[in-house]
Amino acid sequence: xxxxxxxxxxxxxxxxxxxxxxxxxxxxxxxxxxxxxxxxxxxxxxxxxxxxxxxxxxxxxxxxxxxxxxxxxxxxxxxxxxxxxxxxxxxxxxxxxxxxxxxxxxxxxxxxxxxxxxxxxxxxxxxxxxxxxxxxxxxxxxxxxxx
Numbered sequence: 773x774x775x776x777x778x779x780x781x782x783x784x785x786x787x788x789x790x791x792x793x794x795x796x797x798x799x800x801x802x803x804x805x806x807x808x809x810x811x812x813x814x815x816x817x818x819x820x821x822x823x824x825x826x827x828x829x830x831x832x833x834x835x836x837x838x839x840x841x842x843x844x845x846x847x848x849x850x851x852x853x854x855x856x857x858x859x860x861x862x863x864x865x866x867x868x869x870x871x872x873x874x875x876x877x878x879x880x881x882x883x884x885x886x887x888x889x890x891x892x893x894x895x896x897x898x899x900x901x902x903x904x905x906x907x908x909x910x911x912x913x914x915x916x917x918x919x
Contacts, residue, residue: 777804802817832853888909
């Protein structure tokens with residue numbers, strides 16, 4: 773998996789076990805997580821932080837991209853779009869609200885593949901925001917076999 777990502781232009785970061793590159797038009801760091809030598813998660817983290825206004829736009833754009841991509845289906849059936857008057861900072865701090873969206877990848881037959889999900893959320897750090905995205909394959913996750 774790491775070799776395939778390198779072929780797409782990702783390079784090892786100076787921090788060691790992550791890759792850096794461009795993903796969907798954004799500068800990101802990427803981490804590949806395995807269980808028994810099988811990839812079960814690829815985590816993608818924005819390298820650059822955003823203001824509250826900009827992260828709403830980024831979040832909404834990602835939602836629209838997934839909604840308009842025939843390879844994915846909305847995992848909850850609800851709309852994720854954030855309005856201009858949404859107070860992300862207030863909601864996250866006071867009400868502990870999480871802003872996240874989830875989409876199932878479709879199988880070859882066009883039906884949702886419930887074990888392959890892509891989900892992303894807004895992460896906050898001192899009033900600055902980033903998107904954190906996860907591509908998960910539940911078939912490769914640990915299920916207690918090593919306990």
